[in-house]
Amino acid sequence: MTAEIPFLARLREGDATAYETLVRSHGPRMLSLTRRLLRNEADARDALQEAFLSAFKAIARFQGDSQLSTWLHRIALNAALQRLRTRKRLAEESIEELLPAFLEDGHHARHPPEWLAPADALLERREVREIVRTAIDRLPEGYRTVLLLRDIEALDTAAVAELLQITENLVKVRLHRARQALRTLLEPCFRRGNY
């Protein structure tokens, strides 16, 4: 942190070289984050640009309470989430059809088939990761976002609730439903005899 103080001073003075250094040194990790969340190159680039412009405007107020990289990560995360909110696609799509079905007495409507191998074994195959990514992309946006923030970015429930401005209970509900839906989407690919 202390090592960043002279660099921060240069930024606050408007040193163009410092700004270029900032973009070149922190940009790659931020771009990786926006790509992961948005899964669309144009959106990821736009979000990165928006994140840096937000950071430039706020640099004078940055107190150095956290590392510069942590602060920038949070700004990039917010920029990506803002872009997600503006996406119309699948925004309010129902997830019900991807949840397990039950009979009136509460039994499973059908016995869930076993998968051909444990997750670890499946993940050794390169194409499996792409199948899983595609399935995550098919989740309705509101559920996909919660899944990404909790399971991929490893934020806790309270942090996700704050970022998305929803209740912690709703975060939990959406996460569980997203995981169930992901399971449903993966089942045809990995059930025994189908891969």
Added chain:
Amino acid sequence: MTQLDVTCREFVEFLDDYVAGALVGDRLASFNDHLAACPSCVAYMKTYRDAVRMGKAALAPSSEPVPAEVPEDLVRAILLARVRG
């Protein structure tokens, strides 16, 4: 499902809490009893856990290497936008 209090529907509804170890006491015992007697919920829980693990692995930051650099045109666009305010 057995004659026990917990149904498959309820087991699945609270599966996240169950696998996270958030259930305690009689409720946990009921869920354990249900699982011991219900092959469908055993199969569901196993594939649910696999799906969660595969989701985490497929999009983990470590699975997608950080790009060595931001594309030059994007760097230029960002710096230009700063100058233009």
